Amino acid sequence: xxxxxxxxxxxxxxxxxxxxxxxxxxxxxxxxxxxxxxxxxxxxxxxxxxxxxxxxxxxxxxxxxxxxxxxxxxxxxxxxxxxxxxxxxxxxxxxxxxxxxxxxxxxxxxxxxxxxxxxxxxxxxxxxxxxxxxxxxxxxxxxxxxxxxxxxxxxxxxxxxxxxxxxxxxxxxxxxxxxxx
Numbered sequence: 001x002x003x004x005x006x007x008x009x010x011x012x013x014x015x016x017x018x019x020x021x022x023x024x025x026x027x028x029x030x031x032x033x034x035x036x037x038x039x040x041x042x043x044x045x046x047x048x049x050x051x052x053x054x055x056x057x058x059x060x061x062x063x064x065x066x067x068x069x070x071x072x073x074x075x076x077x078x079x080x081x082x083x084x085x086x087x088x089x090x091x092x093x094x095x096x097x098x099x100x101x102x103x104x105x106x107x108x109x110x111x112x113x114x115x116x117x118x119x120x121x122x123x124x125x126x127x128x129x130x131x132x133x134x135x136x137x138x139x140x141x142x143x144x145x146x147x148x149x150x151x152x153x154x155x156x157x158x159x160x161x162x163x164x165x166x167x168x169x170x171x172x173x174x175x176x177x178x179x180x181x
Contacts, residue, residue: 087127
């Protein structure tokens with residue numbers, strides 16, 4: 001049976017889920033499909049292209065018709081957190097401009113270019129930190145007092161994300177008002 005590009009992306013996401021981004025090589029993806037690594041290059045020209053396709057798949061559930069920048073950032077974060085090292089994949093693709101940035105374009109429509117970049121960088125960074133924290137807790141690398149407790153204690157990762165979004169959106173709104181005066 002011949003593999004498709006979708007098969008290659010699905011295999012890469014399985015390797016990512018099992019072994020993490022650091023171990024997600026073309027050789028391992030090929031092994032997951034039981035083919036030679038050279039067979040992958042019929043579907044993707046290089047690993048960077050594969051990462052872009054993986055990011056697209058990770059973000060497929062994010063609806064771009066949202067009119068609320070907060071909802072878009074929450075959906076982006078949730079999509080990245082739903083896949084092991086998903087935040088690293090998406091942030092890498094964005095940083096190196098390996099794929100289209102439909103989310104960034106939509107945010108720019110809602111809050112302007114600088115606001116979109118700020119929201120994206122915050123969302124990527126927070127998601128990466130959250131994933132690192134969750135993985136460390138999963139592997140028992142955190143002490144009980146280092147685990148998130150109650151909302152508002154500064155350690156609840158969802159609450160700190162929401163607070164940060166409030167701060168950014170509040171600052172953007174204040175800046176807009178200041179520019180009109």
